[in-house]
Amino acid sequence: MNEKEKKDYLAGYKKAKEKGVHFYPDILFKDAVVSLLIFILLAALAYFLGAPLEERANPSDTNYTPKPEWYFLFLFQLLKYFPGELEVIGVIVIPTLAIIFLFLLPVLDRSAKRHYSSRPWIIGITSVLGIGIIFLSIQSIRETPPPAEAGLGDPIAALYAENCASCHGPMITVPEGTNLHLIITQGSHEGGMPAWSGDLTNNEIDALAGFVLSPRGHELFNSNCGECHETAELVSSSPIELKAALNLGSEYPAHSELDIPNWDEVLSAQNRTSLLNFLVAPDGQRLFAINCSACHGRSVAYTGEEAELESLISQGGLHLEMPPWQEKLSSDDLDALARYVSSTDASAEDAELFSQLCSSCHGTLIPQMNDFDLARDKIATGGAHETMPVWGEVLTSEQLDALVSYTMDASEGTPLEVGRDIFSKNCALCHGDFGEGGVNPARPDDVIAPISSAEYLKTRDDHTLFQIIAQGQPNFGMSPFGSAFGGPLDDDQINTIITYMRSWEANPPVEYPPEMTLPDNVDLSGVEIFETLCSQCHRPDGSGIGPVLSDPDFQKNNTDQEIFNTISKGHPNSSMIAWSQILTDDQILQLVKILRNLNNDGSEAGTSGPASFANDVRPLFEEHCTICHGQMGGWNADTSENVINTGNNAPSVIPGDAKNSLLAQKMLGTQSSGGIMPPAGLLAEDQVRIILDWITAGAPDN
């Protein structure tokens, strides 16, 4: 626009103004009419639709699908077209360019022309932007998950298409070593990914993990095994078994009558690895649970180098460097070492002996053993891992890596235990063992709210928690705990407590009462109510949150009427709600009866019939024993006859005489030779009792 055009414009505008009207009242009247209409519209919307308010924010509910306000929908939709690395284009580049375009509009378009027909470019670009925004918004509203592209008869691909494809597209690539099982199980707050553990079974999650981590293996499975096998029956079976089946081909017993080719001729080594990676996803936690926990429990204490651990696991039973110390040491020295590794109050001499003899291999690591006799036995005989399979020959390298890195991580879990200890000594008196709160001992009228709820923990950062613990909350009767404020705990201890409290986040021990609606016309029995509703918090045996319902003290101190009242009116200090709103008096009476029966400790229920080998006993053996014995032999649990007659020290069972049966002794820890079984620790009492009863009944094959 040059000077003349400017002058012309101003002159023309002056004329237009002279021909025009006054702001007041002409224009102001129009404005007032429009404003009034808008106000009426807003008031009508407020009256008829109201302002929506959903459930209170629940940071632990990852099932919620976030949806922004409608005027951000187009941006949200735009993101879907720019996945992964390209995200930055949708989020930053395009919106920034749009804003810059808007801002610079008067600079870009400096011609004197004002009528739209003379400015096709500006009108065009604006229209494209406007229509684009409207289109994206509409698209976002109506967009439904893309149709599943599942191959027929391919349940895993269908599972993926149904559950994952709507967000992740046709396929996800994840970095190596991703603990996929855990991610799928727990979901991810950040990405808005729901926790699938509620909707999918463990096997399905395993199958999905294998599908994502080894797509090639999935194809191979479909073309080679899918005709006979369903994936779900094979995923997460023992890798030893899978490997054997793959290596033996037609020699493999279960395949012997079929026309099965030798796999090593049909499949390349690489393909066999892919297949194994698909069937047993390289997922440390699951691998540990399937393969190691039968002997090693929840985790192994390990502080050495990662490479060393890797060679240890891959060598397995070949790792026999540890000498049988009984040949070299006196009985007293063996006692001292065992004491050192199995108890915390060992003397300085014990420690000295350990550092002399053991630390050259074990380093500063003390192999944790809870049982003195077991420890002594281990040290005396040496060869700590002679019963351990040679995992290096069984697992693929991906699987081995995953297992090693999990074991490394898991062995660092000790601060948690320390934190729990400090918490129970210092905090549990007021906050309860699970941080569930209760009556404030400092002020009887006051109730302490739960500190272990997801909401509490989410809304306070570590620093805040630290301040609260260190300085106390004098207004609420909480004294300072930090040593800087005259309390008993130093900074490290407070941080350990916080670590422990954070462990609640993954699995909150206190939940707000679940939303429950019972259809009015369904008349549930007391047992059904207890199993579906009560046991959500109290556990089926009554040992969950709140008092232990089967505890004799609880039973003695509460009359039927008191228990009835608590159920019907709820408990003001806890998340126990007043059930009388949901249940009838009659149903609550039934519940009281059920609670009374919990005290009977199942001794009546357990003896309802003689234990059956096929239904009760063998499943226990299969779960806890065959993982090692199936491979390494020694003892065979297939049939009752084998249970009795096989084993290095057969007979393992003397029918009718549980006390003198070696099997029973090993399960009770009263054995005369060897260690207890299973090596990770004794079975639960009721499980042992089933097996003892079966032996006492003459070890029948029933």
Added chain:
Amino acid sequence: MGSKIADWLDERLGWRSVWEAIFLRKIPKVNWLFTLGSATLFVAVNQAITGILLTLYYVPTPDHAYNSVQYITNEVAAGWLIRGLHHWGASAMVVLTVLHMLRVIFLGTYKYPREITWFTGVFLLIIVIGFGFTGYLLPWDQKAYWATTVGTKIASVTPGIGDWILRVMRGGPELSAVTLARFFGVHVWVLPSALMALSGLHLYLVIKIGISEMPGKDD
């Protein structure tokens, strides 16, 4: 009597000249589309008034935010109306601002001599969007929490400083009480101040320069 008081006041305030400058100024003949700007101003005033009333009861902490919003909706006299007007007013604000802007683009009104008016207008649009984003979290319901979680996460994609932006917006790595306090502060102090300053300038320019006429085919 009335005119005497008016004269007395005019001698001291000079209100007549202000009245003439603002209300008696001449305006070119324009159509109904030119009411969009003042409609936006009206809704902004509506947001300010209802917003001030809401802060009388609203508590910006995670423990109480949700309850206080429930209280406003269910217990406070005409609370439902105040909250409803504020909620729908927010949407109306966005719609009207955008329509107003489209009208300005379509009629080429951003040209000489009204460039500065346009610049302030673009800033005002960004402020309105900022109001929408920060206000969304305040009820602390599921929608608020998760949409903000995702929204702040999206901003963190910015190359280089994304993580820093995320921490500044959330006041930490996670959405927390700090985030709520922060969003509340921005929503009721920072953005309103900016809105008042910029819309003051915007209005001053509109009155000073005058609103544009409808361009003819030859303009």
